[in-house]
Amino acid sequence: MRKFIAGFVLTLAITLASHSQTTSIKGTVTDTVEKKNLANAVVTLLKKSDSLLVEFTRTNPNGGFTLQNIPVGPYVIMITYPKYADFADEVNLTAEPFDLGTIALPQKALLLKEVIVHNTGAIRIKGDTTEFVADSFKVKEGATVEDLLKKLPGLSVNSKGEITAQGKKVDKVLVDGEEFFGDDPTIATQNLSAKVVDKVQVFDTKTEQDQIKGIAGNGDSKTINIKLKENAKKGYFGKVEAGSDFDKLHNGKLLYNNFMGKRKISLFGTKSNTSTGSLGWEDRNKLGIDNDYEYDEIGGYYYSFGTNDDFSDWGLQGLPDAYSAGGLYSNKWNDDKDNLNLAYNYNRLGTTNEATTLKQTLLPDTTFYNNENSNTKGLKQQQVLTGKYEWKIDSLTTLKISSVNTYKTTETSGRTHSEALSEAREFVNTGDRTNTQDIAHKQSDNQLNYKQLFKKKGRMLMATLRYSAIDDDNSGTLYSINQFFKNGTLDSTATTDQYKEGTGNSQTYGGKVTYNEPLSTKWNLVTEYSFNNNNSNSHKNTFEKDINDKYTILNPLYSDNFDLNAFAHTGIVTLRYLGKKLKSVVGGGLSAVKLRLHDLDHDARSEYNFTNFTPQIQFGYAIKPQTNLSFRYNGATRQPTIDQLQPVRNNNDPLNVYIGNPNLKVGFNHNLNLNYNSFQVLRSRYMYAGIGANVQENAIANFSVVDIYGKTTTTPINVQGNYTYYMYGGWVSGQGDKKLIHEINTDINGGRGVTYINAEKSINTYANVELNYGISYSLQDKYSIRIVPKIGRNMSVSSLRKDINNDYWTYGGRAEGYLMLFWKLELSSDVDFDLRQQIEAFEAASTNTNTNIILWNAELSRKFFKDKSGKLIFRANDILNQNKGFNRIINTNFVTDQRYQRIAQYFMLTFQWTFTKMPGQK
């Protein structure tokens, strides 16, 4: 009964006061020596059972005090006065008012409890924490923590695994201050090996525990914290996945990650017939692969490099047969001062693809139609070895070495049939060509970074040295037969049979020094100097057959051999302002680039000198928290590429030949962007809008000549008046369960481009507008639905053929849903509607012009096992069997519809199993 009352009082001490019988206590406080009454002394009444503060008052000028309305019961009364010893005594208050009488406080005497610190090696007592050094207590091999606890003085464990420490029940067991898999203390004690324990700490659940984790206690009980040895922090994570349609498609995945302290080892392997097999973000993150983050010291932000696009699912065309494997080792030691990262990655992607391209060519006096069918087969393989080592020499100095080494081979072969039709749909030309190509690419990039901080806050010096080497080796064949027609009847036939080989070498070394000087707390001046020297050679030779049917006759028209040296110095000065609301960057860079080209075929030397200028201005203004307005201007010189400058012919497609132009001028790009975003957190409302433009001076455009046989020869020239612009905006509102969430997004982009076709200037202006509206509703773990309809309009006009209208509508959108069914079955489904209005120009061109795609997927899954580590998934992909790859490009003179193969309808059963063992788990 007593216990009941005590517990009750503990939680409801204040409210109780008004309900039960009350009493009062009074007294007087004096000084022992001078017998003077002490005013303003603090009189505190504590609950006896748990020393909880109940009431306090101060003595009046005469040293007297009265505490009224005190519930009856046992208390401790404490009287304190500065520089005097505390008075504390037990009082049992009954209904009778209590008179404590006169209490005399002695000066300076100490009644304080001492804090005892024993240090016997095996046991330490700090305040109310008792710490045991685990290795001091012998346990047998294979013993659990429970066995260890039994050996510790003052601790006992009963048959049920319940622990008593210092006479009190242990209700919490923490591992390294963390709660170990829920509330059951035995999970930790019976599964952890005693060997991995460094220290065992025992303390009061109600006080010290809150200090560590902030969890409430529920009575007078103890907590045990098991501190693990650093090298015992080991565990692993893994995932196995296998899927098949029991016919042609087989997917498999194996991930394994093992960690011990700070050492991590990860291994993975995948096989896929439905994707490139590249690991998704989540898997990469779990394996610790995704740590390619770099910190921009000057700008103060993180950035990461994009992954290699060759093996990403985004660019995938055709049907894949993909394998990947890799491993990662990382370790930190010496107080994290040394950090090593090694990774190896292998990708193998085989694809087969059937593609169709429909092209409309707009000429001033007529219109051409080009239809093309191709069958291609490709095999890409890549091995990448990456190493990174970081050494923090002291708190101000860091040295970093990194190296990325790539070996990539690509084998492709393809057959293409093309036909060009006149406006009257008569044959202009037809072509059949077979290409094969083998490419081997080796690349090594190495970097040494040195960072020095100084005593002055913000001052920083960074230096980087780079060395990279590239080695290319290509070979290929081209066999093509082209037939040319006049007025619909065959006029001539041309056959090309060539063998091409190419080698290239490139070596680059460079250095960069950046110095940041803080001018004040808000202003920083950044200066940077860099140089870059590149030496390369390129040999491209095309051979034709001799009488012995061997490719020995060099065709100089399609051959090119040169050495190139490119040397650049760059200086950049930037002034940065970092205020509370305003952030600004103003600066610019100037670089001198010298290209020295040695044409080996003609022993001709040419030299190009470019001066590049890159001004930049940025403003960011925080209108209020979570609402920002920013403006950015970047200017950059655009120098022509060496392919654009070199007058060599590229005839991989004999109907489309490209010849470089050595007279190209340097262009200049102006880039402007204004951006606004606002996030109202509590209202869950997000708004964003932006507008931007890119204006190009001396843009490089194509000067094309199409002859009467429909053969195009293209040369790059400088043009004026090219620009692009964009606008975007959106609004999202709502958050949480059982609430309607709305979103609106709009996207507008357009531009103007100039090209020359048959020496006539063609100005193409275009604009695309898209608007979507989304609505969603959900209840967590029960159901969710989201519908996003969209509509768009694509418009373009060519000055050469204003009479042709290629404007069209796109509409459709997306719908997705999730439903938790009976028997723990989960059903999810999504549909993408991609509907396009047909372009007038294509209506009669081909029989297969349906460009509408409705892609509908559904998945039924169920989790298995107690810990839900197993999952069985039945996936129906592209239920309507409509998944065609589709691209539409509207260019200055061309409108192109491109279709390619993509994995379409399939039904697959997949089983997933994840396994985990966390630190210390047995």
Next chain:
Amino acid sequence: MKKCFLFSAFCSLLLSAKAQTQFFSTVKIEFEKTVATQALYKEIEPDWYERIKDQLPKTSISYFDFIADSTRSVYKPGREVATNTRSWFQPMANKNTVYTDFKKNTSISQKPIYEETFLVEDSLLKIKWKITADTRNIAGFECRKAVGILFDTVAVFAFYTDELMISGGPEGINGLPGMILGVGIPRLHATWFATKVQVVDVPTSQIQPAIKGKKSNRKTMLEAIYKVMKDWDTYGKKMLLATQI
């Protein structure tokens, strides 16, 4: 110079002689709030913490002024310190103004939380205090340690002095027999310690409640922010607590 030394020695003599008997009921205190940024971040985002710890400051410091007479007090943002605006760490609930009326047992707190500024009028926080025998000197005052439990789960460590006759403390922490000059809330990895205590020329006219903000009480404010922060995991829990003290 020598004169100056003598004068200050005299002053301190005077003060120490007086300190035995003198109690103050008006006071201006500067509190230094220190958040152990790294420890807090480590708890909220352990994976990300490993990556960015070199860029995180160990602590984040801000200042608050506490002005009180015997019946009322105000706690408000004090002098500004240059902070690293680049830092990833965003301080939580660092702009609160708390007005307390000890007689009426009520407080009016202005709490800017994201786009909303709440003006919370409610009774004082009820903290279950346990008094300990430990003492510690803070800003020249002998303080006694008390351990409190707030909302039945949150541990609060406080040091209070009998010599300042105000039952207040930083933010809404209150309820001890004397003025709280030091507070630690482990769950927020935050401490508040008095760095300056001024007992003469106290600008008591500044003890005024803030008036701007959306009128609410503790419950309605909690309802307004809980629906958003409940999905934020550890960060949301800490944020909720930071707004409630």
